[in-house]
Amino acid sequence: VSLEDLRINADRLNQSLAEMATIGATSAGGVTRLALSDEDRQARQLLIRWLVEIDLQTHVDDVGNMWAVRPGTSTADPVMLGSHLDTVIQGGRYDGALGVLGALEVLRTLHEHNIITDKPIGLVNWTNEEGVRFEPAMTCSGVVTGAFTAEYVHERHDRSGARFGDELTAIGFAGNADERPKPGAYLELHIEQGPVLESIDLPVGMVEGIVGITWCDVTIVGQPDHAGPSPMHLRHDPLMAAAEIILEVERIALHRDDTAVATVGRINVEANVINTIPGIVRFSVDFRHRDPAVLDDQVELLRRAAGGITERRGATCIIDRFWTSAPTPFDPEVLSEVSSAIAALGLPEHRLWSGAGHDARYLADICPSAMIFVRSRAGLSHCEAEFSAQEDIAAGANTLLQTALRLATN
Amino acid sequence: VSLEDLRINADRLNQSLAEMATIGATSAGGVTRLALSDEDRQARQLLIRWLVEIDLQTHVDDVGNMWAVRPGTSTADPVMLGSHLDTVIQGGRYDGALGVLGALEVLRTLHEHNIITDKPIGLVNWTNEEGVRFEPAMTCSGVVTGAFTAEYVHERHDRSGARFGDELTAIGFAGNADERPKPGAYLELHIEQGPVLESIDLPVGMVEGIVGITWCDVTIVGQPDHAGPSPMHLRHDPLMAAAEIILEVERIALHRDDTAVATVGRINVEANVINTIPGIVRFSVDFRHRDPAVLDDQVELLRRAAGGITERRGATCIIDRFWTSAPTPFDPEVLSEVSSAIAALGLPEHRLWSGAGHDARYLADICPSAMIFVRSRAGLSHCEAEFSAQEDIAAGANTLLQTALRLATN
Numbered sequence: 026v027s028l029e030d031l032r033i034n035a036d037r038l039n040q041s042l043a044e045m046a047t048i049g050a051t052s053a054g055g056v057t058r059l060a061l062s063d064e065d066r067q068a069r070q071l072l073i074r075w076l077v078e079i080d081l082q083t084h085v086d087d088v089g090n091m092w093a094v095r096p097g098t099s100t101a102d103p104v105m106l107g108s109h110l111d112t113v114i115q116g117g118r119y120d121g122a123l124g125v126l127g128a129l130e131v132l133r134t135l136h137e138h139n140i141i142t143d144k145p146i147g148l149v150n151w152t153n154e155e156g157v158r159f160e161p162a163m164t165c166s167g168v169v170t171g172a173f174t175a176e177y178v179h180e181r182h183d184r185s186g187a188r189f190g191d192e193l194t195a196i197g198f199a200g201n202a203d204e205r206p207k208p209g210a211y212l213e214l215h216i217e218q219g220p221v222l223e224s225i226d227l228p229v230g231m232v233e234g235i236v237g238i239t240w241c242d243v244t245i246v247g248q249p250d251h252a253g254p255s256p257m258h259l260r261h262d263p264l265m266a267a268a269e270i271i272l273e274v275e276r277i278a279l280h281r282d283d284t285a286v287a288t289v290g291r292i293n294v295e296a297n298v299i300n301t302i303p304g305i306v307r308f309s310v311d312f313r314h315r316d317p318a319v320l321d322d323q324v325e326l327l328r329r330a331a332g333g334i335t336e337r338r339g340a341t342c343i344i345d346r347f348w349t350s351a352p353t354p355f356d357p358e359v360l361s362e363v364s365s366a367i368a369a370l371g372l373p374e375h376r377l378w379s380g381a382g383h384d385a386r387y388l389a390d391i392c393p394s395a396m397i398f399v400r401s402r403a404g405l406s407h408c409e410a411e412f413s414a415q416e417d418i419a420a421g422a423n424t425l426l427q428t429a430l431r432l433a434t435n
Numbered sequence: 436v437s438l439e440d441l442r443i444n445a446d447r448l449n450q451s452l453a454e455m456a457t458i459g460a461t462s463a464g465g466v467t468r469l470a471l472s473d474e475d476r477q478a479r480q481l482l483i484r485w486l487v488e489i490d491l492q493t494h495v496d497d498v499g500n501m502w503a504v505r506p507g508t509s510t511a512d513p514v515m516l517g518s519h520l521d522t523v524i525q526g527g528r529y530d531g532a533l534g535v536l537g538a539l540e541v542l543r544t545l546h547e548h549n550i551i552t553d554k555p556i557g558l559v560n561w562t563n564e565e566g567v568r569f570e571p572a573m574t575c576s577g578v579v580t581g582a583f584t585a586e587y588v589h590e591r592h593d594r595s596g597a598r599f600g601d602e603l604t605a606i607g608f609a610g611n612a613d614e615r616p617k618p619g620a621y622l623e624l625h626i627e628q629g630p631v632l633e634s635i636d637l638p639v640g641m642v643e644g645i646v647g648i649t650w651c652d653v654t655i656v657g658q659p660d661h662a663g664p665s666p667m668h669l670r671h672d673p674l675m676a677a678a679e680i681i682l683e684v685e686r687i688a689l690h691r692d693d694t695a696v697a698t699v700g701r702i703n704v705e706a707n708v709i710n711t712i713p714g715i716v717r718f719s720v721d722f723r724h725r726d727p728a729v730l731d732d733q734v735e736l737l738r739r740a741a742g743g744i745t746e747r748r749g750a751t752c753i754i755d756r757f758w759t760s761a762p763t764p765f766d767p768e769v770l771s772e773v774s775s776a777i778a779a780l781g782l783p784e785h786r787l788w789s790g791a792g793h794d795a796r797y798l799a800d801i802c803p804s805a806m807i808f809v810r811s812r813a814g815l816s817h818c819e820a821e822f823s824a825q826e827d828i829a830a831g832a833n834t835l836l837q838t839a840l841r842l843a844t845n
Contacts, residue, residue, distance in 0.1 A: 119650060163681055219664025238710060250814060252698035252721045253646065253790025254629025257688050259814070265685050268678040275675050278667050288662035288713045289674055292704050299650060299719040301700045309709040311662045338739065380663025404669070 055409025085200030117411020249304025527821020530618025659714025
């Protein structure tokens with residue numbers, strides 16, 4: 026079989042996904058497999074067993090990241106494929122697992138056909154991507170790229186007080202930083218976790234980058250008062266101001282372009298009582314865009330709108346832009362290989378940006394990187410109803426295979 | 436002195452208000468005197484002592500309401516003046532106490548001048564008006580008018596599990612239902628608890644009635660999702676729908692007339708997390724108006740607006756109108772005497788409706804009733820900053836005196 030015609034085994038991949046999903050399986054068909062839990066240990070041991078079956082040895086670094094590299098004819102830095110095996114609480118079967126087992130399926134396919142690539146191709150399973158048990162998220166890909174130190178990560182504690190470093194040792198996955206290969210390129214296959222591919226009826230998407238995110242806390246102080254004795258024209262109601270500003274947040278995103286998103290996810294009101302005009306309203310604003318200048322502009326538009334609205338209502342407004350994550354555009358040459366792979370598979374190409382963070386965000390800092398998205402049913406993820414169809418998974422894994430083969434060619 | 440020229444002693448009234456405010460005094464100048472607490476007991480005992488000083492005996496009924504009646508030449512049903520001595524937590528010195536001590540000052544003034552009215556004039560201190568310790572509010576004026584049974588009130592429990600009936604006995608104020616006189620008329624002096632009199636620079640207002648109130652719970656169900664991967668045009672965000680509906684609530688009141696008020700005091704969002712589009716938003720709506728048909732109409736306008744907004748956004752909306760209190764117009768003849776009293780005092784007349792409930796709301800069911808409001812600084816009440824000026828208090832108490840004298844004339 027020519028490399029161009031090489032395809033993964035969709036049944037085998039889906040069988041492995043199903044087997045992996047039994048570890049931490051929930052009664053409603055989802056998975057709870059928190060980082061460094063006993064379920065995480067079992068998942069890691071299953072992965073090691075599968076890698077042994079294709080003659081690959083697993084290496085573990087000082088934060089538990091797992092690596093296996095299939096040698097090529099050259100000693101170039103390996104093309105690494107991967108994602109994570111941890112999940113959120115009552116999460117799904119595909120988020121993370123698809124990227125790791127998709128990488129495994131690529132290696133199995135190469136093994137089965139005795140293909141020796143020019144450059145080595147490897148698999149990586151990142152520890153604690155979700156950040157649900159140990160905050161923040163993506164800690165261990167962050168260690169590899171220097172965003173965090175291993176010591177910082179070891180000192181994270183979960184809500185019950187358990188320490189990351191101790192839990193890592195307890196499950197037997199405290200390795201050595203020397204075991205970490207230097208990636209020559211990085212590819213991550215992942216479910217979309219959004220509704221775009223479904224809305225345009227496509228199985229896979231080519232991810233051009235990860236959007237920038239900026240978070241603001243908005244605090245509006247008005248005049249608390251009884252609901253009854255305060256005529257409308259004498260009120261300084263911060264919730265009415267908040268309602269106007271929240272709609273303005275939506276307008277700011279809608280008026281920019283199709284890719285801008287803005288969300289108010291959290292709102293808290295004092296006193297939060299049926300017959301009292303609130304005195305203080307606090308809410309969050311989450312702006313996301315691929316262009317950092319647009320993020321700045323959107324915060325400025327928010328400030329201007331909120332200032333005008335609160336002034337008119339005799340309230341005051343404080344906007345605290347407390348966190349920003351810069352956009353991460355992926356590597357044009359890797360994207361060009363993804364594009365060729367999609368074309369070679371006869372699939373329509375659709376480019377999109379990831380609205381959520383992934384390990385690839387950190388990897389892009391140290392090597393040419395990109396991601397491939399697989400359609401998510403109803404855009405759902407981080408829930409038991411998360412689902413991607415076998416054909417879509419096959420299309421995604423074949424795109425991963427074909428891109429990896431291209432990147433591994435001298 | 437002719438009855439027309441009779442005036443209360445403003446210094447004495449304010450001194451009594453100050454002395455009463457020492458019982459349950461907070462460090463910031465307010466009062467915490469919860470119903471049936473030891474502070475309530477001390478306040479009641481002080482009131483008894485003051486009544487004894489003017490040769491009046493206090494009677495206590497089966498829910499702790501306190502009565503004292505100054506005989507007239509006739510045996511007609513007495514003109515009762517009163518309010519309540521309980522407060523909210525960290526409340527003010529005037530809410531309730533002004534009505535009881537204003538009544539005391541009227542009786543002191545009559546005593547001092549040896550005036551014998553035609554009809555008897557009495558004082559009443561209602562138990563548990565605030566409803567902060569034992570819900571609901573105004574339980575004990577409600578017993579007098581048949582809105583609640585004494586048994587129902589005795590079985591109320593506070594948050595610590597203490598039973599109303601037991602606490603009433605513990606403070607020594609469990610009396611007898613037979614001790615209750617039948618009021619021939621009822622007048623309540625109270626702080627406005629709103630900003631209207633201050634905004635038009637008047638010391639007192641004539642209260643024509645208590646507005647009707649209707650309460651709705653609005654539940655909007657949308658599509659919860661990650662803030663990142665969901666394009667704006669594919670969202671079904673219930674908080675954006677809620678923001679539109681909340682502004683519509685304001686418009687519904689503004690477009691009606693100057694007296695209509697509408698408040699959203701409570702809002703809760705699920706999951707209430709910065710990077711998640713909410714799935715469910717619940718909020719309260721409080722409509723108040725003197726005309727019950729207007730309340731019905733406003734709920735209908737809310738239903739229509741909310742239906743259209745949620746349908747357009749692909750969300751669903753449930754509106755539960757779960758409680759309504761009918762408007763209570765006060766007695767035209769009593770109001771006419773209030774009006775004459777205000778004119779006799781050389782004060783400008785301003786008519787307004789009470790936006791909040793008071794014991795007079797129940798009394799109006801069994802006898803001709805009305806209220807007199809005293810200007811509240813900044814409209815504040817139920818807080819330590821609650822304040823009414825001595826001159827305004829004097830104007831209010833003189834209005835109470837002059838109205839009582841007119842009502843007590845055969």
